[in-house]
Amino acid sequence: MKPRVSLQDSALRNGNFSLRIVPVRSEDVGLYEAQVKYRTEVHSCHVELGVITVTLSPPNPVIESELLLMSCNSSHRASLVETCWFHKEHLGPTSRTFCSLSGTLSIFHPAMSDAGSWRCQLRYSDKEIISATFNLQILGFDGPTNPVVYAAAGSAAD
Numbered sequence: 001m002k003p004r005v006s007l008q009d010s011a012l013r014n015g016n017f018s019l020r021i022v023p024v025r026s027e028d029v030g031l032y033e034a035q036v037k038y039r040t041e042v043h044s045c046h047v048e049l050g051v052i053t054v055t056l057s058p059p060n061p062v063i064e065s066e067l068l069l070m071s072c073n074s075s076h077r078a079s080l081v082e083t084c085w086f087h088k089e090h091l092g093p094t095s096r097t098f099c100s101l102s103g104t105l106s107i108f109h110p111a112m113s114d115a116g117s118w119r120c121q122l123r124y125s126d127k128e129i130i131s132a133t134f135n136l137q138i139l140g141f142d143g144p145t146n147p148v149v150y151a152a153a154g155s156a157a158d
Helices: none
Strands: 005-007 017-021 028-036 042-051 052-057 067-076 081-089 095-102 104-106 116-124 129-135
Touching: 005 042, 005 052, 052 116, 067 081, 067 129, 081 104, 095 104
Parallel strands: none
Antiparallel strands: 005 017, 028 042, 052 067, 067 104, 081 095, 081 116, 116 129
16 A cells, blocks of 8 residues: 555654545445554554545536536445535535435536535445545636626736
8 A cells, every 4th residue: 555555653653553545446445454562561542444436427527518427435344325425515696406315416517616515425224334535626717607708908817
């Protein structure tokens, strides 16, 4: 897994033996064990790493008005009950939520307003809720709604 894996050397003296993986990949799923030996004592812990994969078709950045499929999958073993997609959920009235049984969301004519923060939330039969956030980029024209722009003579116009 080198060079994606590191230990925080400065934290080791304080008893922090955290493992950092950047970036996480689907194949990193599984059970991890940490063992710390100090003199005659051995301490260990087990951590299971699960991974959520968000897939865009076509891949990011998306071109405005082209069909966009966003899917969200996880390594969790229970049965998927529901997938919800949240768009700009912290921005008040512009927030949008979409829920379905499958993990795929279709946007038939993506617009510049669809760009930004998206979160997929997966709910499973064992009551587990898992989510991932990503930033959707859309290439398109974000100009004025009225194509006529007036500028004073002698000034600059954008």
